[in-house]
Amino acid sequence: MGEFSIVATINERRLLKSIEMSGASAIRFNSSHVSLEELQKFISYYEDNCALPLYIDLQGAKLRLSRSQPIMEVKAGEQVVLGCRSSQLRSIAVDPRTLSYLSPGMRVSIEDGRIELQVLKLEADFARAMVLRGGVIRPAKGMNISPHPINQIELSSRDSDIVLATRKYGFVRYALSFVSSPSEVIELKELSGREVASKIERELPFSRIEEISASSDEIWFCRGDLGAQLGARGLVDFYAFFSDNLRKLYKPVLMAGEVLEHMVDAPFATRSELCHLKDIQRRGFAGVVLSNETAYGSFPIETIKTVLEVTSDE
Template sequence: MSSLKNKGFCKIVATLGPNTSTEEMIDRLVMSGVSVFRFNCSHGSLEEYQQRIKGIRAAEKKYNCNIGILFDLQGPKLRIGRFKDSAVITLKEGDKFRVDLSPEPGDKTRVSLPHPEIFQAMQEGLELLINDGIVRVRVDSFTADSAETTVIAGGQISDRKGVNVPGAHLPISALTEKDLKDLKMAEDLGADFVALSFVQKAEDIIYLRSLMRSQAGVIAKIEKPKAVEDLDKILEVTDVIMVARGDLGVEMNSERVPVIQRRMINACRKAGKPVIVATQMLESMVNNVTPTRAEASDVATAVYEGADAVMLSAETANGKHPIEAVSTMRRIITTVEREIKIQEPPVSFKVADNPEQAIIAAAGMSAKTMAMASLIINFTDSGTTTKRTAKERPYVPILSLTPYEDIARRMTLVWGVTSMKVKNLESFDDILREARAAALASGMAKEGDKAVITAGVPFGHSGDTNLLYIVSI
């Protein structure tokens, strides 16, 4: 295994797009630090996805590493209709404005809102946010097919601008017909993760799982206030949480977003579920070769808070400097993590919830207290042992060994983990032999280094971690 060193503990997710679809660009992005590639199902075709996957799997083979593939389903898009002559309409505070189900082109007094579900959830005082919240209107009165509103924040709107309804639970499925087709395509192409947009409640995730044929990891995108309210239940049924700050920042006051981000990261850490922080992390690098100081601080904050991964969207999909964006993010991550390790408090014993977690906690403490310990090695069938290890944030590299390729790829989103596929093990001697061979092959250790091994015996029982062993490589 060719070691891609200095990637840090926090992972990088990069979105592929027109500027980064060639095998050469994908190779360079992997070398710069990308662990997971995101496909935005709002853009792209089957042929483009196939070409990108070919490049990703070629990089996997070249560097003998696992790379995750994430398909991000578009979800329902709520939009206003069109205006006469495609006019740009300026609304001022205090203006009266009607939205309705009529398909007629709009003007300065009204526009079509072709979503009966919104009218089903309508109520007086409800706010509708148009064009990413630039224009805000408050409902004064309504019927089954129209609503009279007052503009409370003015601005410009035009054809097909998006609408957000933060104060209502909309009776609308998180999966559209397009999403169902994209889900089938993603599974046929071997997606490692599927992200669901417009999540409002845990049942949305349960419904997605009921439709899936594969064992791909499910990512719940938290971008609506209703999902924030139901976070604990969503955490119980999802594999990963994404803090999707774009729509979240539209649907609630901006000052609340950092608070919600920290709360969600803490909840995921407690639950042992990976969490991705996304949207506008290095937005200025779409055009500029360096980020703003505020953007660097934003990435650093996510790392300090313990996020498993940070994500780039337009920066790598269609930005002018995709390689520089990834490299910059990687440097920020490694710099912050170096500081965290320096400032880390002394090792203290924790109360474990179960025997398996006690073993994992002991492994982390053993690695920390042994100055010469190079890494922690997990043997896992389902990935549970590895995620429990990462939950402790030992700030020691974690080498996850599994007999299943799909599990190895699903570990690419987990904090601090390098994953490798190994053959099925039958004895303790097999563990020692495979651990030594994998540690050397990965470049994560050299002969004479110490490693802390965790596993479950007898083999084949998911989650039964009951072995801790310190080995010389």
């Protein structure tokens, strides 16, 4: 079956060397959570301290909370304000572009559906919403509106600035979020001269995915955003169809999103996670992308070792 790739996400450099030594194939770093200056400092450190390829995750058409959003907990039944500061209700910072897509009654999910809101009322520069499912709000976390409102055909100015500042490093690759067209990938490859992983994060016709794959070096099937977009039944139906046809893509396909989510807080995976991990390998997935497990989890090294143990050919 060949070597099974493990892309480990990190959000700070402290664990970089230990994750490299534990058997990860590559490192992923999300550029949406830092400033361009902070990203450049991280890559300078990375160049001197890690020999693995580095995927820089670009925001693409993904909607996110502001990086200035304070950490706070919201509870079911609470009302909040989206888009501006309020003296009466707690505020969630989103940009004007996101506000323009909202309408009363619409449901908005945050961080792959862990938090869910329902829009109650729109004003000129904010929206009032009810919390349906509570949780901890963190800066720069992803937002989902279903169906996803953006079909982006060119790189954003921020993503372009990131590429121009980082393409000189030979170890850098790029992972592009919410790809909907091969033109985005082609532009990124021409600008960067680097390998590109296209992240499938919404339901697309398979013919479109084949076109995206033909322009990409890898495909990442991202269940977190797909689940927030499609709901439970929609996700499993799309996954079943996609996995039955993934060998038609002729490029490595990696599974991303809650691969071993139990290990964020526990030193062992559930039996169902272990069996599913082996099953996706047998279906033809070339590897996995670990997210919260290694970026925020308490057992990142144990998680990587678990993947190695389950997917080893020995």
